[in-house]
Amino acid sequence: MGNPYYECPLPVTIPPAKPFLESIKLGIKETLFPDDPFRQFKNQPASRKFILGMQYFVPILEWAPRYTFEFFKADLIAGITIASLAVPQGISYASLASLPPIIGLYSSFVPPLVYAMLGSSRDLAVGTVAVASLLISSMLGKEVNPNENAKLYVQLALTATFFAGVFQAALGLLRLGFIVDFLSHATIVGFMGGAATVVCLQQLKGILGLVRFTHGTDLVSVLRSVFSQTHQWRWESGVLGCCFLFFLVLTRYVSKRKPCFFWINAMAPMMSVIVGSVLVYLTNAEKYGVQVIGHLKKGLNPLSVSELAFGSPYMVAAIKTGIITGVVALAEGVAVGRSFAMFKNYHIDGNKEMIAFGMMNIAGSCASCYLTTGPFSRTAVNFNAGCKTAGSNIVMATAVMVTLLFLTPLFHYTPIVVLSSIIIAAMLGLIDYEAAIGLWKVDKCDFIVCVSAYIGVVFGSVEIGLVIAVTISLLRMLLSVARPRTFLLGNIPNSMIFRSRDQYPIANNIPGVLILQIDAPVYFANANYLRERYAK
Known part of the structure; x- marks a missing residue:
């Protein structure tokens, strides 16, 4: 009898492809604007946007009105x-x-x-x-x-x-x-x-x-x-x-x-x-x-x-x-x-x-x-x-x-030696x-x-x-990208948990299946290294 966890694999849905310009736009946004600095301006009237913009670029305008004697x-x-x-x-x-x-x-x-x-x-x-x-x-x-x-x-x-x-x-x-x-x-x-x-x-x-x-x-x-x-x-x-x-x-x-x-x-x-x-x-x-030091000019x-x-x-x-x-x-x-x-x-x-x-x-x-x-x-x-x-x-x-x-x-x-x-x-x-x-x-x-x-x-x-x-x-x-750290994973008995076989000796290998944890994205710089290391 086979492993019950692998007899009925769940179907994997491929996400729809995004248009090229939209992909570029999302990439730029994630790189340059990960904090979405303009979210506070959404659905605001023009006068409020102006005030928020001034406070964003000149922060003293934001905290000065709340400044207290304390x-x-x-x-x-x-x-x-x-x-x-x-x-x-x-x-x-x-x-x-x-x-x-x-x-x-x-x-x-x-x-x-x-x-x-x-x-x-x-x-x-x-x-x-x-x-x-x-x-x-x-x-x-x-x-x-x-x-x-x-x-x-x-x-x-x-x-x-x-x-x-x-x-x-x-x-x-x-x-x-x-x-x-x-x-x-x-x-x-x-x-x-x-x-x-x-x-x-x-x-x-x-x-x-x-x-x-x-x-x-x-x-x-x-x-x-x-x-x-x-x-x-x-x-x-x-x-x-x-x-x-x-x-x-x-x-x-x-x-x-x-x-x-x-x-x-x-x-x-x-x-x-x-x-x-x-x-x-x-x-x-x-x-x-x-x-x-000598003479210092006033003014x-x-x-x-x-x-x-x-x-x-x-x-x-x-x-x-x-x-x-x-x-x-x-x-x-x-x-x-x-x-x-x-x-x-x-x-x-x-x-x-x-x-x-x-x-x-x-x-x-x-x-x-x-x-x-x-x-x-x-x-x-x-x-x-x-x-x-x-x-x-x-x-x-x-x-x-x-x-x-x-x-x-x-x-x-003032002696120079004190400054030193x-x-x-x-x-x-x-x-x-x-x-x-x-x-x-x-x-x-x-x-x-x-x-x-x-x-x-x-x-x-x-x-x-x-x-x-x-x-x-x-x-x-x-x-670290070209030679990423990799770990062989195995299944912890009586569970759906997979862990490194080096750290957990009780983890079981799945026959016919190689499960890797790779600490980097897989692309051209490391694809050949992974193939040569784990190809049997």
């Missing part, structure tokens, strides 16, 4: 807190990008205002980031020496920021945000860790008080530059740097152990700047080799539309830098925004975020700002400070505006060795991608590391 108090505290972090970080990261420190302050004024109007995240705090700053310095520094031709270098940095914004906004408008998803978690962990390592090593210039330093970003060049100038090391600068670095790391450790003391970590960079400036002023440490952002170097012979380098830094900034900003949105159980639209990032960088490039995104450290402080809406960015921008108008002369005696300590302390948090260990335990291939990205950045360059990581990720994806 929200304002929470956003005020959060905004002031992140402003205390934004000022020293802005100055530090501008120096990392080989740009004048004042441009770092400018970059924490205009872009946050634009994002507050267009962004969909309640928690993201906008500002400059170390990795993008390093990319700008390493890529544009190969074309123009920032020390010899500072004006042209600044123009190229602003132009690169403009093209980064155009690229980001175009991805959002065309709903091509899925391209950023090709930067896998393993890629980002390795890339960020490698970039953080290089940034930390480069800050030895400030810690040791060196005047001349290599423009290379690889480990060999940096170490050669450090140890070939041992006779120029300044012990005063080194002692000061180690003390401030210990203080910053200690405050971060305390804040991680006791989350209620998050404000200690947030205020630590500003406290370091204040204490360092006072020490230099009182002891005249500037005369003993401790380098200081709000000057317009820089005329500074965009569209006719420069280095235009290709600016476009290339803009696209690469734009992708990296998008990957970091969108990932950070989604991560913190999960904690509060709300959704952010990745494509709207890309438009917001793009518009704030376009506006920023016209107002003397360089590339900005949503850094993890600043967003974490904003989240822990209890922000309720993107209004905290407006408060931060207002605080930075006050600094630009009245307080910039106070930073004259702030950068190193921030970068140590990006070397996520625990995530790398987790990748090794879960998936060895992802671990190889992570390590390859790290090695490429540390021993090659930031661009090489990114290319290596993305290439390996794409090859792995193609390999």
